[in-house]
Amino acid sequence: MAVTGRKRRWLRRAFVSLVLFLAVCIAVFFALPRLLIAPMNAARSDVILHVAIDPHSKADDYVAHLYRQGMAGKIVCISSQVSWEVYPADYVREHVISLGAPAENVTTLHLPLVPCAGVAVPMIAEFVKARGWKSALLICQPEDSRYAGWMAGRIFEQAGIDLSVSYAPEDKEELMQAWWRTHWKVQRFVGKAMNIALDLFYSECR
Amino acid sequence: MSFLRQSKRAKKLLVAAVCLLLAYFLTPVLLNQPAHWLIREDQLARADVIVALGGDNRCNREKRAAELYRQGWANKVVVSGIQYAWGIHTAEAGKRYVVSLGVAESDVLMIRDTPNTRVEAMALEQLMRERGWRSAIIVTSAFHSRRAMYTVERAARDLTFHSSPVAPEAPEWQPDRWWSRRGDMFITAREFVSWTNTLVSGWQ
Numbered sequence: 001m002a003v004t005g006r007k008r009r010w011l012r013r014a015f016v017s018l019v020l021f022l023a024v025c026i027a028v029f030f031a032l033p034r035l036l037i038a039p040m041n042a043a044r045s046d047v048i049l050h051v052a053i054d055p056h057s058k059a060d061d062y063v064a065h066l067y068r069q070g071m072a073g074k075i076v077c078i079s080s081q082v083s084w085e086v087y088p089a090d091y092v093r094e095h096v097i098s099l100g101a102p103a104e105n106v107t108t109l110h111l112p113l114v115p116c117a118g119v120a121v122p123m124i125a126e127f128v129k130a131r132g133w134k135s136a137l138l139i140c141q142p143e144d145s146r147y148a149g150w151m152a153g154r155i156f157e158q159a160g161i162d163l164s165v166s167y168a169p170e171d172k173e174e175l176m177q178a179w180w181r182t183h184w185k186v187q188r189f190v191g192k193a194m195n196i197a198l199d200l201f202y203s204e205c206r
Numbered sequence: 207m208s209f210l211r212q213s214k215r216a217k218k219l220l221v222a223a224v225c226l227l228l229a230y231f232l233t234p235v236l237l238n239q240p241a242h243w244l245i246r247e248d249q250l251a252r253a254d255v256i257v258a259l260g261g262d263n264r265c266n267r268e269k270r271a272a273e274l275y276r277q278g279w280a281n282k283v284v285v286s287g288i289q290y291a292w293g294i295h296t297a298e299a300g301k302r303y304v305v306s307l308g309v310a311e312s313d314v315l316m317i318r319d320t321p322n323t324r325v326e327a328m329a330l331e332q333l334m335r336e337r338g339w340r341s342a343i344i345v346t347s348a349f350h351s352r353r354a355m356y357t358v359e360r361a362a363r364d365l366t367f368h369s370s371p372v373a374p375e376a377p378e379w380q381p382d383r384w385w386s387r388r389g390d391m392f393i394t395a396r397e398f399v400s401w402t403n404t405l406v407s408g409w410q
Binding site for chain 2: 054055080081082083084085086088091092094095113115116195198199201202204205
């Protein structure tokens, strides 16, 4: 009887733990947008760093709009290659120029293929510092904004550069519409959360 | 020993220590093994076509395909890719690359708009039937090779495929101690998720 009672107690504890674990997972899942997306913070800067390079993004228009408003005097489009000598940043540069930014003020930065953002951000900070810019406005994907603000902010601060982070409002609007029912949106939120979690285990990515 | 026999706590501690030691020495073996299983490399044989599957930003698949072409394993090369945006097509970039590596332009064909391996396998099967090809050498990254072969062989059971993946060397994915490298950790985990998706015929 005593053994059965102990077994039952263990089973109950295991069941309660499982339910609690599932509840926490569900709560974290639905909190992902709040956890990952920071409020927009577009501050006047020396340069706009455009890393929100995605075929479905409205970030090009947003970057051109910020430039026209005088938020920065220069734009740098940044990407690594997607195929042999194919850097989307080059195409984005052309697009931003077609949206009204003068060609001499829009440049590109080609990054090597790296395992995580923690390796790429110091290269960007170095690029900005080498040109004597003291402040930068990073335009990224909405789900990257909080982590980019924290991680890139720290690295830029060490390089003596003020960094603010923003994203296209249309991108956030689109991303938030029924996100938990849309495969690519769930994939982006969960993928980002997984990547951040993985970064914490590797010193070069922290 | 008599102390151990007498003390329950000491016995439990000893068991825990042995378990920890075993876990310490066995975990690398247990983790390396599944990663090695992801790789499939066949004996090379002459084929009608060499196929470089898409999705490699470094283009090492295309490079390997060009190498096999130059060695005379087949007379045609197929490259695959997707329409990205702003007029970029990764298959066209792959074609330019293999041509720059010595493959005759007339010997290069493209499979377009193949966002994943299953769609790629279906497009390849169609192309092979249209051209009357019976055999192909499949070139892909090492971690992707077993799943790619599983997928193409299921798509065209009567055709012959040989796997000749890119060597698993840095900066490419490597199976040994994959968990110790950030990039390899992500690739390995994603590949196992993709295997699950392939086996249950999930998202395409």
